Amino acid sequence: DIVMTQTPLSSPVTLGQPASISCRSSQSLVHSDGNTYLSWLQQRPGQPPRLLFYKISNRFSGVPDRFSGSGAGTDFTLKISRVEAEDVGVYYCMQTTHFPGTFGQGTKLEIK
């Protein structure tokens, strides 16, 4: 199974400052169809997951442009240019290139 490793696991950030989360996979996530099925999801406290990005960098509907997704192969990054209070929660990367699908451990974003 593909292992997804996120760093850091906890990220205290000052409001208005940037934040960055890394996600590494144990194997390349490039599918034979040419796509890379790497999604980023946000889970606010007490809420279900919410998709932020699919196929690495495609921003989902309603996601603010202060969020960005990048990467290729086995290394992926989620960045927030200026953290706002509503960004508090846990962020997960998920791969569905290879099955079984797998999630990273989650990164908890909190305000300093």
Next chain:
Amino acid sequence: EVQLVESGGVVVQPGGSLRLSCAASGFTFDDYAMHWVRQAPGKGLEWVSLIRRDVTTTYYADSVKGRFTISRDNSKNSLYLQMNSLRSEDTALYYCGKGRDGSDWGQGTLVTVSS
């Protein structure tokens, strides 16, 4: 508007069985693969299973393979998860999700395995 509504979560004894359902609306259900993922209390998300549009192609996490069966009824816009031989470690909030990328998720249904 996409809606996914899970149901069927209850308290069940170890070794018991349960079937979860997910009612989908607001999109063309048979155009999309569908997931089940779960979240144990205070823990992270765990991917459980996926079924493709074709109904016959399914995938499972090692932790549930041979015990859980995912299925769908495209005529009823519904997704199911048959859970057998339940263990305490299956206790979790179970979410259904739309599409391979996980574009939309329901609110979840709680399964508690306890004697």
